[in-house]
Amino acid sequence: MSWLRSPLERRKLLLGLLFISPWIVGFLAFTVYPVLYTLRISFTRYSGFGEPMWVGLANYKALWTDTVFWQSLQNTLYYTALAVPIGVVVAMLMALAMNQPLREVSLYRAALYLPSVLPLFAVSFIFIALLDPNRGIFNQLMVALGLPNINWFGDPRYAKLGLVLLAQFGAGNTALVFLAGLKAIPKTLYEAAVLDGAGPVRRFWSVTLPLMTPVILYSLILGLSLGLQVFAQAYIITNGGPANATNFYVFYLYNQAFRYSSMGAASAMAWVLFIITLLLSLLIFRTSRRWVNYETVA
Amino acid sequence: MNTENQVPERWKELSYHLGPVVKHAPLSEHKEFNVKRFQLLMAFCALSLGLSYAQEVREVTFWTSHGEPDLIAIRHIVENFNAENPDINVRLVQIPPGANVETDVTRLMTAVRGGTGPDVYMLDRFIVAQRAADGLLQDLTPYMGGEDVLAGHLEFARNEATFGGLPYALPFDTDARALYYNIDMLEEAGVDVSELDPANGPISLARLQEIAAQVDQKNAQGNYERMGFIPWFEQGWHYTYGFAYGGDFYDDASCQVTPTNENVVAAFQYIYDYAAAAGPQEVQAFRQAFTRPDLPPQQNPFIAQQLAMIITGDWMLGNMERYAPDVNYGVTHIPAAEEGGESVTWAGGWSMVMPQGAKEPEAAFEFMKYIAGEPGQRVYTEETQHLPTVSSLLDDESIFTEEHLFFKDLLPTARSRPPLPVGALYWDELTAAWEKVYLNQEEPLTALEQVAARVQPQLDPFCSQLQAEN
Numbered sequence: 001m002s003w004l005r006s007p008l009e010r011r012k013l014l015l016g017l018l019f020i021s022p023w024i025v026g027f028l029a030f031t032v033y034p035v036l037y038t039l040r041i042s043f044t045r046y047s048g049f050g051e052p053m054w055v056g057l058a059n060y061k062a063l064w065t066d067t068v069f070w071q072s073l074q075n076t077l078y079y080t081a082l083a084v085p086i087g088v089v090v091a092m093l094m095a096l097a098m099n100q101p102l103r104e105v106s107l108y109r110a111a112l113y114l115p116s117v118l119p120l121f122a123v124s125f126i127f128i129a130l131l132d133p134n135r136g137i138f139n140q141l142m143v144a145l146g147l148p149n150i151n152w153f154g155d156p157r158y159a160k161l162g163l164v165l166l167a168q169f170g171a172g173n174t175a176l177v178f179l180a181g182l183k184a185i186p187k188t189l190y191e192a193a194v195l196d197g198a199g200p201v202r203r204f205w206s207v208t209l210p211l212m213t214p215v216i217l218y219s220l221i222l223g224l225s226l227g228l229q230v231f232a233q234a235y236i237i238t239n240g241g242p243a244n245a246t247n248f249y250v251f252y253l254y255n256q257a258f259r260y261s262s263m264g265a266a267s268a269m270a271w272v273l274f275i276i277t278l279l280l281s282l283l284i285f286r287t288s289r290r291w292v293n294y295e296t297v298a
Numbered sequence: 299m300n301t302e303n304q305v306p307e308r309w310k311e312l313s314y315h316l317g318p319v320v321k322h323a324p325l326s327e328h329k330e331f332n333v334k335r336f337q338l339l340m341a342f343c344a345l346s347l348g349l350s351y352a353q354e355v356r357e358v359t360f361w362t363s364h365g366e367p368d369l370i371a372i373r374h375i376v377e378n379f380n381a382e383n384p385d386i387n388v389r390l391v392q393i394p395p396g397a398n399v400e401t402d403v404t405r406l407m408t409a410v411r412g413g414t415g416p417d418v419y420m421l422d423r424f425i426v427a428q429r430a431a432d433g434l435l436q437d438l439t440p441y442m443g444g445e446d447v448l449a450g451h452l453e454f455a456r457n458e459a460t461f462g463g464l465p466y467a468l469p470f471d472t473d474a475r476a477l478y479y480n481i482d483m484l485e486e487a488g489v490d491v492s493e494l495d496p497a498n499g500p501i502s503l504a505r506l507q508e509i510a511a512q513v514d515q516k517n518a519q520g521n522y523e524r525m526g527f528i529p530w531f532e533q534g535w536h537y538t539y540g541f542a543y544g545g546d547f548y549d550d551a552s553c554q555v556t557p558t559n560e561n562v563v564a565a566f567q568y569i570y571d572y573a574a575a576a577g578p579q580e581v582q583a584f585r586q587a588f589t590r591p592d593l594p595p596q597q598n599p600f601i602a603q604q605l606a607m608i609i610t611g612d613w614m615l616g617n618m619e620r621y622a623p624d625v626n627y628g629v630t631h632i633p634a635a636e637e638g639g640e641s642v643t644w645a646g647g648w649s650m651v652m653p654q655g656a657k658e659p660e661a662a663f664e665f666m667k668y669i670a671g672e673p674g675q676r677v678y679t680e681e682t683q684h685l686p687t688v689s690s691l692l693d694d695e696s697i698f699t700e701e702h703l704f705f706k707d708l709l710p711t712a713r714s715r716p717p718l719p720v721g722a723l724y725w726d727e728l729t730a731a732w733e734k735v736y737l738n739q740e741e742p743l744t745a746l747e748q749v750a751a752r753v754q755p756q757l758d759p760f761c762s763q764l765q766a767e768n
Binding site: 045047048049050062066067068128132133134135143149151153154155156236237239241242243244254255258259260261262 | 402403404407410411428429431432433434519521579582583584585586587589590591654720722723726730733734737739740748751752755756759
């Protein structure tokens, strides 16, 4: 810490801290404090009003035997396990399409990205209309193709799949990151591959995909964290139903807090979710050593 | 309270403005200047007096999640109150309802915690006990000034408005449920509607199912295009059938929720079998189009004449008048569990509560008394066809239309939901079990056992508290 010894350095550090202090204050007040507060509340029985009552580990123990808790966890893992990988594939396809050397490509890029700009609330209502079993365009298309007419949001077997489909509407954001990744791959690599006689498919598998793995890892971790927190779609479209099929983890947490006035149970759930997310992220990081390629050519 | 403290504050301000006049007036050499200054100060004083007069109009913020057509009537009541009380200005704010109108009070809770809550809130009465137990609501005793404001209300409504012996709400309205039937649709299907005449008493639930099957129509793909009846649509709730079967949902003596009461289980079994016969997924697909969150009232399948019979409340009369004046329909008793059985309905309703942190509690209570009292409930009954909870209004037949009188006469025998401090959880858990049963996912008893297992542990702390107090 020798650099701190000079008065000038100290002054600079102080000035620097001062400049970012709005962020620091905001971070401490709106992130760190609430996070620590929920930890304390998770050991209490608390309705949100009056004094929290210390109950030790009772909230955590209650979760263990709570059938809806396990179902919500299962729903969430099911949703994440489908929505995240499918999202990566969809985003990759979109990014490849956006990367075509065409004159009007910017037009296509805008068209593909546009759905991601829409607020989730609006998209949800669009999907209710699209996937309506009686009049929805998507369902009519399926019937025309000889496929069964699925009641996406009304049938417990398909409700989560319906929401997975909806999630793909937001793939444009990931696609943009992927597009940037594609742009960063040196052209020389493709030229060399062409010289070696590699076709487009081979070039994708042997050049594009390996060099995209760091970006894919990033989107997996981000997708995992967002997927485990899925909430708004279920709140707007299905209200957790039918028969708890879309009662996701955070949706149940919200109900605990605001409908059943169990802030303690909700806080305990938040911490359990944090630990689950952390463990799954660590797992992905661990395995990433085997499949992520950081050796980009300068 | 606050208002009393404000008066000396204002006087302080006034004496501050007057101060310089007293000080400068004796100086004769500044006479001309002082006259001007004095005039200026007088004007200033007049202005501050005017302002302080304006401040005396106490602003009461009133939140409701009700939409049209009820909102129109509520607005009229607020306008009437404001006209009659120049010193109070009630500001009506419509907040968007949560996903679960019955149990969601997120906006209220967060606003109250943030210090920006309303002075008066309109709350579904059966969860008053829960929100009172949470500490979200104020005990109204101090504002009543010894008067028993609840005295004129129906007994069940009074019970719902009280928790732990203390008044936390003023009942605003009540309702009753009945079976509406579309005469033209039934006759077209070859049903003799005279058997549905309320004078004949209720038909049986089994007969209802037979009539409904006559109306059902499917298209080439096997989807329902019109249906006779969907038992679990609109007000076809767990409580509706549980009560129809003579079931009890709560045992006060043992402080136990009783979703596994044999009559409640029998009611759920009826639904299970009905769904199995009609095809749970087929019904669900038909129903799906009418349960969208954004659906306007005119797209109700009964109004759109795609559903021939529906169990719903008296407020539907108003909707029919407004949105379907040409539909030829009748209203009769909720079918009985057995042939020749008694008709059973249940009553609910809303109430006015004062959340913690209300800024103008006295003025707010004035308004609560008005809207939940005779003047407010009269307008609400006449304009929206809800039933009043004020007994004296129930005796005044002039405010009811002929169809509405049928509902009014159901009230004396109507049942109501147990007002529990875990009412919201109980409702939601019953609803989850209900869904599993009408989707034929789970057997009634299994589903209802889970309800008991999840709700009772949450009720237990209150039970022991109650025991300790007794």
